[in-house]
Amino acid sequence: MYIKVQPKQLVRHFEIDAHIFEPQGISMLDAEASFITNDLLGSALTKSFSGKKGHVSFKPSLDQQRSCPTCTDSLLNGDFTIVYDVNRESPGNVQVVNGYFVHFFAPQGLPVVPKNIVFVIDISGSMAGRKIHQTRDALLKILDDMKEDDYLNFILFSTHVTTWKDSLVQATPANLEEARMFVKNIRDEGMTNINDGLLRGVHMLKDARERHLVPERSTSILIMLTDGDANTGESRPQKIQENVRNAIGGKFPLYNLGFGNNLNYNFLETMALENNGLARRIYEDSDANLQLQGFYEEVANPLLTNVEVEYPENAILDLTKNNYPHFYDGSEIVVAGRLVDSDMNNFKADVKGHGALNDLTFTEEVDMKEMDAALKEQGYIFGNYIERLWAYLTIEQLLERRKNAFGEEKENLTAQALELSLKYHFVTPLTSMVVTKPEDNEDQTSIADKPGEATSVTPSMAYLTQQPSFPNPYYYVDGDPHFIIHVPGKNDTICFNIDEKPGTVLRLIQDPVTGITVTGQIIGDKGSGPSSGTGKTYFGKLGITNAWMDFRIEVTTEKIILGNGEALSTFRWLDTVTVTQTGLSVTINRKKNMVVSFGDGVKFVIVLHQVWKKHPVHQDFLGFYVVDSHRMSAQTHGLLGQFFRPFDFEVFDIRPGSDPTKPDATMVVKSHQLTVTRGSQKDYRKDTSVGTKVLCWFVHNNGEGLIDGVHTDYIVPSLF
Template sequence: MLTDGQPNVGKFDIRTHVKKAIEGKYPLYNLGFGYGVDYGFLEKMALENKGLARRIYPDSDSALQLQGFYDEVSNPMLMDVELHYPENEISGLTKNSFKHFYDGSEIVVAGRFADINQNSLTVDVKGEGANDVLSFTTQQDAEQTAKAFQEQEYIFGDYIERLWAYLTIEQLLEKRHVTREEKENLTAEVLDLSLKYKFVTPLTSMVVTKPEDYDNQAGIADKTTEGIDIFTLALLAPRYLHVDEHPHKTLNLCITKQTPVICFTVDGDPHFIISVPQKEDAICFNINEKPGDVLSLINDPVTGITVNGELIGDKRANSDANSQNTYFGKLGIANKYLNLKVTVTSEKITIQNGNEKTAFTWLDSVTLQQEGLTLIINKEKNLVLSMGDGASFVIVLHQVWKKHPLHQDFLGLYTLKSHKLSEQTHGLLGQFFHPIDFTILEIHPGSDPKKPDATMIIKNKELTVTR
């Protein structure tokens, strides 16, 4: 069902009529268009009818998103898949029956051994194919499985137990979303598991604190968001530089313990956040340039440090948008006095020291220290870099689904210890590294009732901004 998700009659009536019409014969796929869509209502109706709900974003290519969803569900391999375990051997079993199994998808079932000393488990698997019924029995050995897990770097500690908790929470939330009965009990179960295993859910919140031994560093909270107003973090945005909401945009937050930490960032659809600690405020702006353009971010003639960034766009331009969303696909950091250059893309990191070149990928975990250079690569996450006695930089790798029809991997840049750069530093970021002054006047209602407009006076220029 394709809809704007805004019911024109009672929601309960619609759900009742849809369920009666389908009679459990077919799954219901709900595709909601726009940010005003009542997505919770669509998801609830889809779950009641063994289907899926997806949001179609208006500022991305709708045709590509529809094609991506079609590719996801167009090739069902099995129906009515069930995994049966001996009842007296398993407790806390997650969902073990599935209406459909699609090509390229996966089925994960988790549970607890009733006897902690048990070492083997028998599983009966049944499902219906296009022409016949699939049925087989398999037996798993717990010790062999644990040994195999040890060889996988991403499986560590209580990974399997946390996976069970994650699946249980996810399914309890779905059940809570659909049912009216037992809502309080389901809520209590979700809260207990969320707090025990430290998961952030719609029923819990996250508090980030700065460790005592991180007095000279800024913590970064980084989350890909959907429809969240970027001005909840950045309080000022020059209107003449276009800022829009986008599902692929990243919010960046500099976290401090007591006093502000100066942190200059560029991330997402080049989204600049400039800390102004003396005013306990920040300036936020975007730059509208084309994919392939190279932006001069930092240039300090005294320390010799320069930082440039090359833009990339989405895999396919959105014909409905006034301007294309762009991100940083390549960042170059150099120090001409040390004859050092580090080039970072979403695929590899290259270090050039004079005529010598060394290359790493994001699959490497590296700590490198040599004269004038400290570089740490945290596998598939970020890179920490400092050159000489200058500023330090953190480059964050943002990865998306490889088969995503529109978006691709991109980079974010965070500058720390910017006070170590000279007052002659310039560039899109560099020009703000030393104290700037501005005045905010005439705060008044803007076109968006939630975001008042104001007049900013900065560097003897008068700008209209959104507060």
């Protein structure tokens, strides 16, 4: 068990207290962390185990947490790790409760099965720049991790298909060095011919097996990386799927990696699932090469192939998936089911698979009476946990099969998954959300039928009409764009504009402690572009990320895209829906606004401003409001974020200005003396069409003297 420890401050009462119960008995228990010193090891950390029970306690005093005797910052920073082993030699673990069983299987110490791997890489023109560079970096690192028993080849596809070698070659030092030179010279060109690239890879793997060019006890793997849709050769997704499925014929898995967001991810995922593999989205970030390398590490060490998990005949009902083409080091097989006779005395499970050297069978036998007695000692932990785990796995596998089903089969799978979801109260794509369109009289739509969606959401059966409440203080940017800062100690407001060209992206908030970042991209009136120096400007796109939650939101005037790890969910401003997960809530109020909350203490509201579609000048834009920021750290910065910390200002010498209705004054703020003008802006939180008038002191010249540095310091290259 890994516990992230990073309090960022001294904690008066800090304690990690873990109680472990293992029915088969504990043989070893340890706890460690990189930040634990000898002093902490002796007095703050205690660990013990006996029989079926173990206990770990980590309770450092305030002084023990200090990074030095007089420091006020904490040395607690890293993973606190608890490891234990059980009194058994079998790599399996079976638990049976109330007629349901779950079987965990994770062998260790087995020799790695040699792999025959073909990388099918998209080098089309859309891969130009950072994508192709990061792909080269990842492939070079992967080559460093290749084992000499492995066989490999590279296939590059654009308009045409080229190969490194005519057939698979062994990963000898000489061949790996030649492969590195090949990878370093990969260049982008042409269009995207996915069909021919994949079929060439399939043929190469099958040919190597048929001609006995690779070891008999080896496993074949096909990995494809692309950043777009097929646009030359065979470009119909369903036809490509059919061609690849027929060519592979279930002989080996296909893993599809989708680079970036501008691709048909559903197509890649469906094709991978049809061929015993999976798909992953690689985000176009600075660490994309590490994402690619990380995926390879997951499949780099196959320990078993053709794994079958067998149970006594006629003794099991409703079994979840029990056959796996590959078992990789670091993964785990979990099978669950129901017993025909819950009063049986013994339960036996066999796991069979092909290893690197021979065929293996692992047998697990459970004395049911002995297990019942052990579980009663700690029954409150289990309850109906085993039954719920069986239901969870069953629903998950039904939904996965549903992705590749059509017609009556899809309806049956949907009905089964829905019935279990409702019975066990699971939040699933079938039960979690209904999008209501009260003005359009359209049918209600399940998120399960929306492309590329995999975010858990809460039920939203009725149209939301009540606006959320907004505690003070507040900060927002809206209109041209006008930045409005409410200063609670003064019960007054300061405002300023940022004048930049369309296309410019500004950093609004950045907090390294909470991991929250907010950016906004400027748009102009219709017909204006980056070279335009006239006309009004607005925010047309906003980006919100939480680095610690691996979550991002992209908001435009047309749609909202939620990214949770590799899963993407797309909503329209016509939707009314609430999306939730631990520590996060996103509510879209149809055609009005959306509310984003990170836990209790960080809340943003994004307001949609819509204009007449045929307006000759203006276009839709967004307003961004911070209505609760008290949980954000003192290190928060950005054009808005820097004002979350308390600051003071004085206004005096109020005098007539150039506009008789807007007096000028002198303001002293942050050791600067500025000339400011009394004006007003609009607050659109409660009324998106008319707004509420807000009086403020306007700071000229892009907030110069009020903001830290100059406004160009806040320009960033892209939304994320």
